[in-house]
Amino acid sequence: MLIGLEIKNFAIVNSLSTEWHSGMTAITGETGAGKSIAIDALSLCLGERADASAVRPGANQAEVCARFDLSSLALAQAFLSKHLLNTEDNECLLRRVVCSNGRSKSYINGSAVTAAQLKELSQHLVSIHGQHAHQHLLKSEHQLQLLDAYAGHNKLVENVKDSYKHLAKLKKEYTTVEQQQQQQAAQKQLLEYQVAELDEFAIQNGEFEKIEAEHYKLSNSQSILQSCQNELQTLFEHEHQSTCSMLQHSAQQFSQLSQFDERLANVATMLDQAAVEVEEASREIRSFIEHADLDPSRLNDVETRLTGIMDLARKHHIKPNELAQFHQGIKNELLAISNNNERLTQLEHDISTAQETYKVSAQKLSISRKKYAAKLNKLISQSMANLSMENGCFEIALSTEHTNTANSLGIDSVAFLVSTNPGQPMQALHKVASGGELSRISLAIQVIIAQKVTTPTLIFDEVDVGISGPTAASVGKLLRQLGVSTQVICVTHLPQVASSAHQQFFVTKEVNQDQTFTQMRALNQDGRVNEIARLLAGDNITQLAKANAQELIMSHA
Structure with a gap:
């Protein structure tokens, strides 16, 4: 779980130090204030690509430190132990420094590491769902990844990848030997x-x-x-x-x-x-x-x-x-040269054996995918109904390819199909769903996947774009429920979602002596009421808006 974040000279942030808690945390602020700045900084600290633009103008370097509680994170503890990076307590400190020339340095618990190692560890710490996640949802490969993530059959996926890699290696050698034989005649x-x-x-x-x-x-x-x-x-x-x-x-x-x-x-x-x-x-x-x-x-x-x-x-x-x-x-x-004939014969036998091994592994994976696809269909359809798509129906269509045309992902091709109105046939997402509907379906899938994949911290960066009214309230309720078992951080512009949070941060932007500064502060109860009221009524905050804000917050108490 994320418990602390410190940012220095990152983008338009001069200095920022925040503490984080369990449950659901909402981040709100005015348009253009930089509500996602903390998420961007955290992403950098977790191993994302760095360049000179991350450094605040006029500064020599940017620095981001993130502190995590690993008390219940066995996989993260195992990673640290494997790389001799563990400490006596159950905390882990990640640090990333980016110089003005674009070069960066990475540290775990004070020891220098590669950005790749940071990224590997981050898989056990944080899962970030961006506002453009619904666009990725239209891609078949991403759809397959979502299904596999929900199924959690990592061993089956790895077996298919390994067997395909071995098969591809043998085929490549066969082609090389065959070409050599022709050239050496x-x-x-x-x-x-x-x-x-x-x-x-x-x-x-x-x-x-x-x-x-x-x-x-x-x-x-x-x-x-x-x-x-x-x-x-x-x-x-x-x-x-x-x-x-x-x-x-x-x-x-x-x-x-x-x-x-x-x-x-x-x-x-x-x-x-x-x-x-x-x-x-x-x-x-x-x-x-x-x-x-x-x-x-x-x-x-x-x-x-x-x-x-x-x-x-x-x-x-x-x-x-x-x-x-x-x-x-x-x-x-x-x-x-004479042995090439014997090698080709041996390779033909090895390729046949490898193809059979791949086929068996791929079929096991395919069976597992079909099993979990059926479960996911029901859950997503139910979640669509909760998100004001009462007549929505979701289906994961799996088709099996011939083994010879398969790849490292297996013998399955996947298509996410949806029907949003009664009597409407199931069709591909991009043909049926509107932008708002696609956002809601994407959010439903992300929440369901997040409940199954036990990442301790889930970050939703404006995934509620295109949602309003009763649907927004449903989204807020969904995220708050998720926050009971998982730390949820949500950047939002919706009062219904923000009011669902257990705690809230407010982001502001100030201009001082021709320089722009972004600040983020935790809100107390009165601060939350005022901010929710602002989200409801705009800059003209009335007593009625405050009363509505108070009522929204209390409805989740």
């Missing part, structure tokens, strides 16, 4: 040829590097072998001047000389060891020569393989060492 043919060619060649990872190294070795094997033979001759096999024989001769000489000077003994030892090492190396060289593989056919095979790798690499505009990776890549690409 020519590409698939090319890839099949390329993969077949590379499969036949069957290059392995790292093969190019190995082939290249082997080719280098084989192509130089003859010169290597010749060099080995020449060096073997020099090192060991030359009859008189081989390196080994010369080392052995020198070792013998120094061994003899060491008898005269023992310091040369070490030289003799090293030369003798060198001769042994040369002889060992010569045996290794001889073994290499004896086992050398000089098969010309192997070199031929390696050259052919290497040429094949180079040719394929040039053909695909890649480096030779990337050929194996390229081969695997186009194989994967071809596999993905």
Whole structure:
């Protein structure tokens, strides 16, 4: 329940602080005084779109604070708890600041939040019914929303939305895959040829590097072998001047000389060891020569393989060492294209299943809508009679669409039909109802919906436009009854409606030093009598008008 509202520098309001109570509260004032200014400010505080026009001329920013009692509002408390915004008491403070540049900031219990979060929380706090609600009533989608709001089958509505969303997602993927398949037909043919060619060649990872190294070795094997033979001759096999024989001769000489000077003994030892090492190396060289593989056919095979790798690499505009990776890549690409057929088959099955799920959910929702439509028909027809449309009859006509042409709202299309005179056939609202009748029907629907949808605070912003006389008294009675269980705030110009309220605010507009100021003050009993009398008689308030006003107020006591 709304318990406090503070407004600073908003539109033509300089500063305003008001306290609110349970029951029905009427807001009245002169034409053009800005009776709806508090409602507009509250709407801003509840997350409505903000712009620079909200800031009073000459001010840097506008600020609106709204205080709510959440004692019996479990959903609002759960929202605050979920977002870690709850406080120890049962109150909630919403605050919205709009700067002169149009930027805004939002707060819940002192913590910064988004306007979207404010708006989400506001659904559990306030429901505002504007003076143009009857215009929305002519729209089929809005009519369906009203029916669903009365039925309260939110879970069924969500199931239909979710199943439709899933179905639409699958259909979109099917279209995408199908288009890809058509576009990739020519590409698939090319890839099949390329993969077949590379499969036949069957290059392995790292093969190019190995082939290249082997080719280098084989192509130089003859010169290597010749060099080995020449060096073997020099090192060991030359009859008189081989390196080994010369080392052995020198070792013998120094061994003899060491008898005269023992310091040369070490030289003799090293030369003798060198001769042994040369002889060992010569045996290794001889073994290499004896086992050398000089098969010309192997070199031929390696050259052919290497040429094949180079040719394929040039053909695909890649480096030779990337050929194996390229081969695997186009194989994967071809596999993905080939898998499209399987994916399309799977999607066809999934779409069929999703369609059946959607159909079942939509049919359950449709059954529930028909059930509550019948109840709503009776209630609205009865309410029309109470609003001076004694012969009025209301009917919600539901027709079921084919599943394939349905949408996220289900398989039902809705039309609000009405007959306002005896013998008149049921027809669409816009064809039958006059402006005043449409306002009354709209008000009847809003009140009935409000009684079912447990929003703690209901605001009616001049919804009684086009209503007068006995009908106005009926409207006032209806709103007062609603105020017994729900906080009702009503902006009105009708004395019959204003007198029905438990309490009343009066809005005035003043001009001071070329600046306009709007004020709103709570009226005491005498103030209410004077204001109701003004609504009855205009600016010329007579004793008779006051007596009539007193009688109107007392009739609701």
